[in-house]
Amino acid sequence: MSVEELVPDRGLRVDVMALGPRGEIWIIECKSGLADYRSDQKWTGYLGWCDRFFWAVDADFPTEVLPDDTGLILADAYDAEIVRLGPEARLAPARRKAVLQTFARHAARRWHAARDPAAGLGQAAGG
16 A cells, blocks of 8 residues: 655655555655756655655666665556665654554545545645
């Protein structure tokens, strides 16, 4: 299960947050190219909000510039493959609970808005 554009904390917005196969919290940052990666100054702030961090890039991306201690997903318009799992850094229980609640609220709002597009009118973006 995954959600896009999740705000784990003020000033942060992750591209994708997902639950891994054992319930780990994964954050995936999607980069369109090298310039996009080099201009990203906030990604290290995401590390405190997940158990594993991944970059998602296409096959033309120069992956050697990505930190070795992060995960790597190669993707195209049709599919994606996990090439490298980054190290697991388990969240503290209180942080895990807060992130899971944020994840669940975000997913429920998205699902509700898909069912009833008028329901989301007037709601704050993000959460």
